[in-house]
Amino acid sequence: MTSYFGEKVALYYLWLGWYTILLVPAAILGVIVFLYALAFFNTSPLIKEVCESDTVMCPRCDKWCQVWQLRDTCTYAKVSHLFDNEGTVFFAMFMAVWATIFLELGKRHKATFVSKWKVFDWCEEEEELILGVVNDPDCHPKEFRHSYLRSTLVLVLVTLMLVLIIGLTQALVVFRVVAAVLLSEGTWEFVRDHANTVAVMLGAVLHYFTMQVMTRVNKAVALKLCEIEKTQSIAATERSFTVKMFTFQFFTLFSSLIYVAFFLGSVHRINGRPGSYVRIFGKWRLEECHPSGCLTDLFIQMAVIMLLKQTLNNIFEFTVPWFKSYFRRTTTKKLERKCGDCYKNACREEEKRGHDPCDICKLHDWLRNYDLNDVNFFSLFNEFLEMVLQFSFTTIFVAAFPLAPLLALINNIFEIRLDAIKMVSLERRLVPKKTNNIGIWNKVLEAIGVLAVIANGLVIGVSSDFIPRLVYHYHYGPCANGEDNVHCMKGYINDTLSTAQITDLNVRKDFSPSQLITESGFNVTQCSYKDYRNDVDYSLTSQFWLIIAVRFAFVVLFEHVVVIFKCIAAWFVPDSPVVVKNDRLKDKLSRLKEELQDMKYSQSTDV
Template sequence: MFFKRAEENIELWDRPKDGYSMEPLLPSMPIHKSFDYVLVAHKLENDADLKAQRQKAFINQLEKKNIRVHRIEHEEKVFFGLRAPPEIFEDYQYLLKVSDSCNWCGDVKGAVTQATRIRIVHYIIKNTFINTGENLDELLVKGVFETKFCLHQRDKQKQLKKKWARWSALFTGQPSNDVRRYFGEKVALYYLWLGWYTKLLVPAAVLGVVVFLYGLAFFQTSPLIKEVCESNITMCPRCDKRCDVWQLSDTCTYTKVSQLFDNEGTVAFAMFMAIWATLFLELWKRHRAIYVSKWKVYDWCEEEEELIMDIVNDKFCKPKQFRHSYFRSALVLALVTLMLMIIIGLAHALVVFRVVAAPLLSEGKWDFISENANTVAVMLGAVLHYVTMQIMTRVNRWVSLKLCEIEKTNSFAATERSFTVKMFTFQFFTLFSSLFYVAFFLGRINGHPGNYVRIAGYRLEECHPSGCLTDLFIQMAVIMLLKQTLNNIFEFTVPWLKSLCSKNAAKKLQRKCGYCYRKTCRDDQGRIEPCDICKLRDWLRNYHLANTDAFSLFNEFLEMVVQFSFATIFVAAFPLAPLLALINNIFEIRLDAIKMVRLERRLVPRKTNDIGIWTKVLEAIGVLAVIANGLVIGVTSDFIPRLVYRYRYGPCATGITDTHCMQGYINDTLAVANSSHFLPKQMMTEYGFNVTQCSYRDYRNNDFSLTSQFWLVLAVRFAFVILFEHVVVVCKFIAAWFVPNNPIRVKNARLHDKLARLKDELRERQRSKSTEV
């Protein structure tokens, strides 16, 4: 007969591999329950050592709060197992019951779960100070303790492994209730949100593929592709020195790729994605309401929860006063602005790299690279952008933490919100500064023959004759594929390697622990408990897992919200972005589950009823997506110039009906320059012929003055952007109004809960009156 762990968290022990029995000698004795938390420190031989004194002082402070501390030495480490007395949790439940907003929370009635125990113990040890005023975080920094972690529950862990944290469950649903009971509401809501986001990506991905196939269907019959591939137009040199004139037909492949993503279907798809972002958020609010109502945390209040925790930790505590300093706020604002300027400066450095790389690559020895120098420069720029992102992510985190220290917020939740806003802002500018340049500035400020704009002596890049949207597509595709693929590889590999160490360390104690099962181990009160070797094996198993902290879940949220930005903001340039996001998320859910359950230390369960500040961030991204997609279609793509040509300058507009309406469009977008603006050798073709004129992309006359067509196209571009954004914003408001945040069943359930609570209170009052009589 094996020890088993019930809902009250009695510890489960593995069956020993050597076949020893685990039958207790005194089955009537109460089984000792597991520890809530473990501290680890280096063994100190000299008790007079300053670290040893601080270590002892901290343990004494915990014991004064009736925290049971069990010490086990192993090699050069000392493990301290912590378990809180039941009185602490009784106080917590009572305070919840009498609080203003949480008197019907899930923790008020029933047994205290292990997740709740860990959350309360974690708060207590984080807010325990020794006589020098240092808390655990400061002692960890100074090396008094090495690390801290809460323990995985072996039975619950195995259940989650079986039904959730395995690759064979890739397309199965998520056990949200089990995840919530084990990891707390915060982690459960993350997976609930991620699952909902992934589910709603399906229609977006399908429509994105349809738009891509639409471009593919007219791939061979497009007159624009035919005009480029069969043209004999000589184009002006791309750089000043060693670049020669080239033939427009050389870019036939580039033009074909452009037509796949820059067509009429992208306009409808961009409008759909802007509305989709709103519907996704509104439907998520409804989905969330169903679960938080079921979990009895709908009325949970973060501020009251922290006050209750303060009282549980110290009955003589004082409230943390709200503070605000205009000086600190101004300082933080100035530093944030400075940081954003540095990030934008890095984006400018990437632009310089692209400008310099293109002419240098064109002078290379390899024909393939020299012939496609611009495309290779764009791809190298995207790869360098990815490397810059990885470096700046660490810098952004450090700066965000320092700014939060300057602000001196009054609670951990407020600090977390402030950090999230700053970190996401920095990451957003790091990721999207280069994309905004490609989308809205590339090829529009480069000048014209005889008056080119230069950086570091090199001419700025020019748009391809078939449009600039392909450059944006290449940039997004490289970044999304690299970011998602490499991040997932690193996220899984590092914890997996650590888990191997955990298994090897546990195997060393396997034989000893098997022998221990044949003996009776009791605590000071005579209760049966596993021996120290068995405890140590479990603690070592958790110790060797990958570390987790307050940022572990934040990192997952940040990764997914950044992906949401890629899938919505520039989706007009990359209709396949939702498909890539969908494929990634299908694996991401399972990868994160395997990491959290199998490869990482247990996250400290956190209580909440929403995804917090991330909701506001997603709403801001939805608004930005409307603006960005309107500008991409109106300014970046060739949709408007083609529209103007078709109905104002094309064959159909002039009454010619025996040809395609877009015939001659490419030639119409090109201006002509003479040889006087370039070196004589640059005007020699690859066949050895000198040319006196070359073409470049712009609406200009022979004297380089802008044509009337340029101003007409510009006016239509701005009119389209204004019309697009107003129409989509109105549709977003209608969608938000049409979909209520709370389902009717949730409202009715909460009504019944409140009525039942009031009746219970009335019955208790009548019972107390009858007792007095």
Template structure:
């Protein structure tokens, strides 16, 4: 039509790197094999004074890159200067050749084009190992703000494909395109999502069984003699603190007893054994699952040290290898610092104990009747919330300390630093999360003493006691609050933060999009040159990536740490919280898409890293599996009332003589677990006052009951206590031996790799040897 400006065709737009998305022309980076693609981008503040040291170092570093035949494109924008880095083809040819002749050969002969992910990894290594005259590298220059940022560019086309097939909320119940993720983000990121997806999938059986155990306890709400005995009792219980606490009736804890029945029942033992074996099967099947993908990606024989040597040679043919060193002095210093840090974290657990004790007293003295009645439960919940706040603060401190300790070690390579940091950071985080839980599980109510001999903090405040329905309820409350707060609040901040940052930066990006569209919409005869000549479009893409949230080498570590801590919650104390696998399953379904959306659209592109395993996390997960066996055995044997009930049923209950009766065998169990303290006893007169012994009915009690197995006369431990203690330890030993045997059988029964994978690797090695022989004979 005359006067109408002809628009370029869709094919031409795609050739230029422009596609139409949601009605707008979006510029894409050109295909990776064209000379227009950039392997890396450096960003710096514009320095007006050329005599400044920072400007000289910036210029010197760029000149060093050019000496290595790097093509550097410089674009200015307001107060920023962008350097687009393109590596010469010769660098990648060297890498391909060295990889082919190495022992860990995994490069297919039909791969003639180096993928952009590999190019990025090589250029990233070269940039970080290119020093200037003063010996400073890029990391040093960034610390002193010579450069403001460094990043590799998102590929718009592949980014859009990943967004449509993976990084969207509507794909929550779909599978993951792991190979596409690997091609874009590298093997390290792909293996994280592969592991997370496999972990989520295998959480389905324990989640279902956990619900069954929960419903099993729910089914006995109305028929359980233990609940009836608590809810219908008129037993007067001793005050839970010295000042402000009154005597109370056992029936006041009726709700507490019902909650306890939901998870402290006979099904808990089976569930704990199942989860201990599940942890082993999970690791065994994960290794098989991983082996299939690693074989497909041709990285089965990949060696981290050899990869590092190849990159060193590619960067500098005259390089010298970094030799291994070990210093007993530095190792001793690091060990001492780690021990001190762990003791500090355990000290915070003691502070939480003091807080709960004081909070219970203050709530008991308060004017609100509801809070004073449930002062102990309220103190426990407040303690759990405070514990969560301590976790947030200590996470930052732990990270700083772990990094400083890695600097003291002077590790040989970044991979060694990452491994050392992972072990230290996980150790600190584990103690931060679980110290308080271990206290509640194994010490709460067992070191508080008895009437006339209570253990007090600073000689003033009595330690906490367990409710007659058991201490496991307190552990359940702690775990439930921490897991719910951690998973919900963390996910909200994890997604909302990057999203808000992108929203605030969108106006500038849209302005550049309009400039780029104007640049591209020319006559078709000129459009082919537009992709090379239009700096606005390059700048638009670079600014778009620059304004995304920054990532570093430890960004993936944060995701792994979060999930491994959750794995610990799901396995170690699962006997106290059967619904933990269900919460983990729901969280992980959301977490996979949340991490994918954040990584694809809200953050800068991670540097693709090659690997064939999840690294030291495998050892951490196996250690957690072993600890889960020990912890669950101790929780059932020592923390729960399973053993005392068993002893009562067959030794002290109405069915102990073996005769058939029409009475439930557990009738009278609650009264059997209580001991009596008398007011007229001289040893208890300092613990109770007439005000404290005033009952809700208005009369003074002459005695009260407390949970323990002690004599009424001299408060000595009864023979029943020693019998129960012996059975407890016998059960723990038996439980752990049985589960360990099952774990070894399961690990032996399930091969670490499918036979198809082993055969494929066998034939692949044979074909490569034959090819080398033919080359030799030729």
């Protein structure tokens, strides 16, 4: 591959193959965690408490939503249990350490082949200088320059671009809120009953299409910013563009997920409470999580985006070049007919005489190669960007979606073959380029590994119900009170609910009289909602503050423990195998001996 495509393309496939191999243990453990939750699916006291509850819950929206029974969301509670259980905590820790091990073992794997290809000491800047000297022996190097004005301008423009992307995320939030209201007013009973879930799924689909549009916008903006910077070399321009493009794409993909994980599912309800709801433009109530937690909403977002992104991207990535190549072939059929049997016979006659193939026969091959799709710098860049973003999905929010490594593994098995077919059969050959690493992508992957530790710690400590369940188990539950023969989590669901009195004037303003009538025609005088508040004055209880303290203590402990394991893993696994180090040491020694002999010879000649 190196002799035809060059080291740059070869290293991409080397990295992708290694990434796919190491996804196997991550995918297996993710499936085990999922099966662990499935094994206790029917015996979990939390699910049983939801499914058998008679608790009347407050309306989830204005006007058309009525009070509802907590047991109506039995299925939702079961799904939440699959992705919010004790196993996901350890799986998140494993994936954070796995990311470090993947990077360190990847460096060793790369070092073996780089040494074999004799490009270990290759320097990108030196090659550009050599090419300049070859083209013009009297050329002068482009000197390094730095302009604070240009840097400030680029920083301001990048900030404005990120503000725009975050603004689009807020627009998606408004869309979900409005969609939930409109769906709850619809004619289909199923859609009305599951308006919030359907709105989340529609928001995820819309988010996907927004990503497709913003990808093109991000690329154009990143290129323009690189022009403003006026970087010193082609390599520097490539690094600058990569960092900017990845940053824009990262915020485009993850802003919505960050909102669901850390704001919608925050330690305190940002949507307010009955009698004091937060409203968009003073009209629409802000969306809220299900009483079973916000991780299911995060899981739905991730599943829809990953499935759509990977499936549709692979389809378009292969079919678009195929159709382009097909249409190119149809436009050159007339020329190929002219280079028909007569030219082939002439070529055969020339070959029989021992001569080289005729130029006409070469022209036939050129026409066939011309039918292939054109390539440029973005051809390989897009492949790297797609895989690195997938790596982000696989590691950063894996606590909410343990099956993400499995989906990534299945995708990559097809991705490798489709990319190979596309590069060999559907596209012109990339200009071979020499390199000894994957460039700035190494730094990007390391940054993702750090973000994975922070994000998963926050997802478990802030968004999930792991900490509230832990506090209840050891401080408020039956076991903490010395009760025997009772499950330690009995009564947990009721403990997480607060009560709103309909006699309160502020509460009554938020709900119309028709909303407070149950399906059996009973007028309720109070309803429940998920929060830790006093039923009299709605002040936050001491349990709420204890849970917040434990949440933040867990986040700090989780991140420190995982970072320690990551440092140990990075230290334990050397970047280069011993064989490669010894080979390089021998090469350096032999080169120094040759230089010393040349020096002695030149001195003796001078004498």
